[in-house]
Amino acid sequence: MFFLRTESFREFLRFYPVISSIVVIHIIIFLAVNVSMDIRQLLTGWNFAILVHDQYWRLFSSIFVHIQPMHLLFNTFSLILFGPALEAMLGRFKFILAYLGAGVIANIATLYLADLATSNVGASGAIFGLFGIYLYLLFMRPELIDANSRQIIVVIVIVGLVLTFRPGINIYGHIFGLIGGLAIGPIIFARYKGRFRL
Template sequence: MTWTLLVLTIGVYLVEVLAGGSQNSNTLMTMGAMTNVSIQTGDWWRLITPIFLHLSVFHIFMNGFTLLYVGQILEPMIGHWRFLTIYLLSGITGNLASFAFGSDNTISVGASTSIFGLFAAFLALGFIYRENRFMTEIGKSFLGLIVVNLLLDLLMPSINIWGHLGGALGGLFLGYTLGLPGIQRPKMIFRILSLVVLVVISYFMYTKGMIVYG
């Protein structure tokens, strides 16, 4: 899934460039970029499509490199479908946070919402399997990455910190919900509760964004 997502993202970027430019707002909106108004008027699918859009070679390189690095560690641990689920749903929760708390006129694109979700999934696994030294240490490492990147976000107003926070929140709860394959931890009741909490938070963010429009 890591390589499939990477190839797909690069392919979409090439289409952006050929269709009018990756920084052309009309091209971005045509291909699925998100603004708050677009979601408020019914384009709910724009909560998903921005994950695969990028603004520049540097933008896609940073996200693509991070996806490859994290994916080569996380995907073999949790399996293909768990990895894909965390990647996509974290991207959606990140975009929902941006929708609820971000600027109305900002065009949102990029896989960083999903990347933060992958970071936070490591954090969840490190907590669940904290008797495992490797899992604990890698969880701490990715917690550090989350903190450093959020601090950098505060220094760069052009970066959507709400999307990153929402993506991390999604990855944290999804990591706890899915766990590692073949290991009966955490208990099913806690997995269900974790998923329910994430759904409730996501619904709250969606309704908060829609209230502004209503």
């Protein structure tokens, strides 16, 4: 089962440097925004600040901001569980583009579809982007995914979508993160020759 992590801590750091770096960034920013309200206000994806004051960096920075411990743990755990296969397949550069691309797409959707006062934080849009990429592989490049992994992908996407429709969840971010991943999939896998298989 490919999504079961069996590496040691040192092996994980060596095999998946991008994911390891993102986890460290998550933790550092989590501590920073809970110590300093100024840093929190500077990095949060606040629609009003983006549209009225042209603070477009918030479309990127908010991907790494987590204020609640459970939000941090859930998104970081999801990244550690589901990110390594794609980092191994795509390499560092393409994985970064895919991850940030899906996260920004999710935040742009939130920017234009949600209320001007909406404040958005978290890696959920980028995580759902990974799910969208897996769905693309499932339907368009099935030769890259074994039967067990296919079942896991379907279950995870269904559960993720069901959990999306709860109070306090950025529905736009989740849905458009998934759509963003589906759109990014054919671009980043256009020249992929199947050197690695799930």
